[in-house]
């Protein structure tokens with residue numbers, strides 16, 4: 081990706097080049113014509129000094145007035161003025177020159193990373209084409225801002241336009257590119273009835289969409305908010321750096337003062353040469369007294385790691401989650417919708433003294449307000465029109481089923497444990513699958529009406545996803561489900577999970593995760609966001625998958641996978657680990673180089689040239705290293 085410098089950065093580059101040329105030229109003159117008296121050189125070197133340093137000196141003065149004595153610009157100003165005082169004119173220019181090189185580099189690196197994250201921001205739609213019907217019944221199209229579109233409005237989306245709001249296609253077919261959100265480059269075909277997601281790109285056809293929500297609740301608005309707020313959740317490593325910086329600078333500055341004053345007291349307080357030697361060494365300390373390399377590179381690493389992940393459709397809500405993910409050793413999964421497709425198909429209907437159609441009719445009506453994958457499948461199997469007016473008083477019993485009033489009677493639809501609860505005379509089914517039992521309670525008596533057998537399929541990627549997780553060093557993969565023992569056991573065996581627990585209510589899932597954590601496991605919980613918000617919040621890291629359009633998931637999770645591909649979990653772990661490695665490299669490397677310069681400086685081996693070169697060198701290298709977080713191509717998908 082090409083990065084264009086801003087005007088300010090270009091101006092700084094020109095100042096650096098001019099000052100550097102003058103510095104080299106005057107240094108040569110100084111070496112060749114060393115007999116020229118020093119005031120001439122002072123005058124000469126002041127030219128590049130002012131060109132490169134006027135703003136540093138100005139800020140330093142302002143900061144002294146405000147009492148900020150440990151500000152990096154102030155320290156650089158002192159170091160350079162000290163160098164002038166001890167007659168080291170070229171060094172004085174070099175200190176400021178290299179400092180500015182570092183600053184410029186930093187601003188370019190940060191700008192570049194911002195821009196890449198902003199490329200994601202490119203999903204922000206600018207307008208919507210709203211259809212307005214006037215008094216004569218004539219339709220006309222008006223371009224409005226997405227915020228102005230009400231729920232249920234009709235908008236037109238043309239080829240090449242961003243989809244501004246979530247909705248359902250009412251007319252027209254097209255293909256949609258979701259890569260900005262999911263990292264998936266394959267376009268998807270869309271036809272009337274299909275759901276479109278805001279922030280994706282309409283490629284080929286013109287279509288009309290009925291909006292299903294307002295802009296501030298749309299997928300795109302939620303994602304943007306998430307990305308914009310992610311820098312507020314700081315990692316421990318970042319907090320460490322902040323605390324470190326708080327102490328490092330004062331300590332080094334005090335050491336510099338001591339170095340300048342104490343040795344001359346013993347070695348000859350009246351000897352000018354002793355003074356200039358030790359003041360010179362103290363200046364070396366001042367030059368490396370700024371922890372810039374750390375302060376800049378560590379947050380930048382996290383920022384670019386998060387940016388890199390978002391390009392893959394992995395949204396991470398903060399550096400702290402990236403850090404926690406890198407340490408995880410146990411991944412806990414919800415079954416339905418996470419490891420399995422969550423798209424159940426109705427296999428069979430076994431009614432008890434009523435007709436098959438009647439049983440399906442009741443089940444579909446009772447489920448008609450639920451968004452649970454089982455509910456969706458039952459409703460889909462019911463081809464006729466559902467008269468929702470017959471249904472009232474609907475209650476979802478999480479992990480068990482639903483109950484509803486239909487035509488004045490109370491109906492329960494759900495698993496065996498729900499049937500036990502109401503005392504229905506139910507029985508097991510000989511077929512394999514998830515069994516949805518139906519019972520009616522009218523005038524105090526409970527009547528078992530039969531059951532519907534639905535089956536779910538394991539996602540094609542699930543097996544490889546588990547394998548990949550074990551490969552990246554996750555010890556334990558655990559599945560938690562509210563489903564029956566035999567189905568759970570089957571899925572666990574097929575996917576080679578290390579553990580599974582069946583027949584759990586949502587609160588039991590929370591308990592299981594807490595138990596694991598009490599035993600010292602660092603847990604990641606992966607769910608689809610339907611009724612597992614409490615578990616998502618309990619685990620060290622909650623990952624919601626299939627977030628395209630699901631509000632609950634985006635809100636309750638720490639990490640959101642935009643598509644429902646479980647392979648992305650291992651990828652996220654890889655990105656997190658790599659980012660942490662880079663962060664640690666930067667911390668160790670920067671501290672080591674500073675320590676070496678400080679020791680050599682105190683011994684008089686390192687001069688100011690080495691100090692300033694080393695210090696800026698570390699900054700540049702650390703920044704370059706951070707930028708690698710953005711390009712973690714883990715080889716495998």
Ligand code: ADP
Pocket residue numbers: 414415416447450452454455477478479480481482493494495514515516560561562563564584585586611
């Ligand atoms: P999972 O743990 O696999 O995600 P849930 O906790 O959502 O599953 O549900 C557990 C069990 O409760 C399901 O296997 C099903 O038997 C029953 N159940 C939950 N919701 C419904 C519903 N809306 N209709 C019928 N049965 C349901």
Ligand code: MG
Pocket residue numbers: 414415416417608610611612
């Ligand atoms: Mg579930």
